[in-house]
Amino acid sequence: MVVSSNLRHVVYMLAVSSLVLGIAEAASLVVRQVGELKQFNGIPGLTHITLAGAVDHGQKEVEAWxxxxIPGRGTPIHRHELEEIFIVLKGSGTVYIAPGPESDKNFPGEPEAIPFSSNSTFSIPWxxxxxxxxxxxxxxxxxxIISRPPMISYMYKDWNTPHDAAVSIDLPWEKPEESTPTKDEL
Amino acid sequence: MVVSSNLRHVVYMLAVSSLVLGIAEAASLVVRQVGELKQFNGIPGLTHITLAGAVDHGQKEVEAWxxxxIPGRGTPIHRHELEEIFIVLKGSGTVYIAPGPESDKNFPGEPEAIPFSSNSTFSIPWxxxxxxxxxxxxxxxxxxIISRPPMISYMYKDWNTPHDAAVSIDLPWEKPEESTPTKDEL
Structure with a gap:
């Protein structure tokens, strides 16, 4: 039973390393270069980097991205039960905003369009x-910046999609990377 | 009783306006230009602007500053029971870090010195x-970026100050502006 014994060894070593890593992370502080962090391109025209996140960096109360x-592109129409702050470093755009399920309508309806420019900031209402x-x-x-990570986001096809038809999707940067199956060396 | 009647009117109008403002804030979204926000200079060599905060902007779970x-200056030696993320936009420096009251020593002791440069990020352990x-x-x-606003911060005179001698101080940007007393027009 060579395979089984090897497997047990691998599992044991993984357990030991995560214990050691866990202790090291709790006691100290790691400076991360932004240019070396993982980049996600799952949403067309949008490039995402998590600066400090729940999945990779152990954040429990707040994440920074x-x-x-690119011009003409943006986020999907969506909502989430958390606080979100935007800080606009460069460029400009428009934020569209409509009431959520707490309103008396059962769909968002025509949104308010609010322009923003560089060196500005705004918060999305809960x-x-x-x-x-x-x-x-x-x-x-x-x-x-978001509270309550990892973000659970409800997506709308358009502004007339009923609130109860909005779909929760997994944001690619909010789930642990799938472990690459180790090739059997035999 | 002219004064009393005027006073009642003022109190009533204040109540109505805060109600109206409250509703408007909850339903909509305000874009703030960073250059127009309040600037605080209470800590020598450190200029602070709250981009989104508990006191002025109704944040409940996260704040962004x-x-x-300036060269040679920095924050006091301190700790807080919340998550804090730094994003270094420009310049460089050193973060000094020592164990808090959960450690087996009753004072921080010699800190670890960790250099950081621009375009980097780090989180302060709880x-x-x-x-x-x-x-x-x-x-x-x-x-x-901080969670659990407004921040309550415990300041240390030096790295040998006992944890129970650290002093909680009010950060100037974390308390409501004192209302200027209205001059009596009589």
């Missing part, structure tokens, strides 16, 4: 349905 | 005693 959105679009002709660079 | 620290210093010769620009 940096995102670049559970409001919103969308951030780069409505201009240069890249938009924003920092995004 | 931008701070500029309740760890720390200090961020601009140890270089150009201004240091950082974003600071």
């Amino acid at each position: 940096v995102e670049t959105i 559970n409001a349905v919103h969308q951030v679009i780069n409505t201009n002709d240069e890249d938009l660079h924003v920092y995004v | 931008v701070e500029t620290i 309740n760890a005693v720390h200090q961020v210093i601009n140890t270089n010769d150009e201004d240091l620009h950082v974003y600071v």
Whole structure:
């Protein structure tokens, strides 16, 4: 039973290393270079980097992201039960905002369109349905701060989608990377 | 009783306006230009702007700040029971970090010194005693993100100050502005 014994050894070594890593992380502080962090491109025209997150960095109460959105693109129409702050570093755009399920309508309806420019900041009201679009002709660079990580987000097909038809999807940066199956060396 | 009647009117109008403002804030979203926000200079060599905060903007779970620290200056030695993320936009410096009251010593002791440069990020471990210093010769620009606002901070005179002698001070940007007493027009 060579395979089984090897497997037991691997599992044991993994357990020991995560214990050691866990202790080291709790006691000290790690400086991360932004340029070396993982980049996600799951949403068309939007590049995402998690600066400090629940999945990779053990954050429990707050996450910080940096995102670049190319002209004409943006976030889906969505809502979430958490606080979210945008800090606009460069570029400009429009944030569209409509009432969430707490309102008397059962769908968001025509959103309010609020323009923003560089060196500005805004917060998304709790559970409001919103969308951030780069409505201009240069890249938009924003920092995004959220509470209650990892984010659970409800997506709307359009502004008339009923609240109870919004779909919760897994954001690619909010789930642990799938472990690559180790090849059997035999 | 002219004065009393006027006073009643003022109190009534204040109540109505805060109700109206309250409703407007809850339903909509306000974009704030960073250059127009209040600037605090209470800590020598450190300029603070709250981008989104508990006191002025109704944040309940997360706050975002931008701070500029001149060469040779920095934060006091302090700790807090909340999560804190630094994003280093420009400049560089050193973060000093020592164990908090959960450790077996009753004072922080010699801190670990960890250098950081621009375009990097780091998180302060929960309740760890720390200090961020601009140890270089150009201004240091950082974003600071905290959970559990407003921040309650325990300050240490030096790294040998006992944990139970650390003093909680009111950060100037974490308390409501004192209302200017209205001059009696009589």
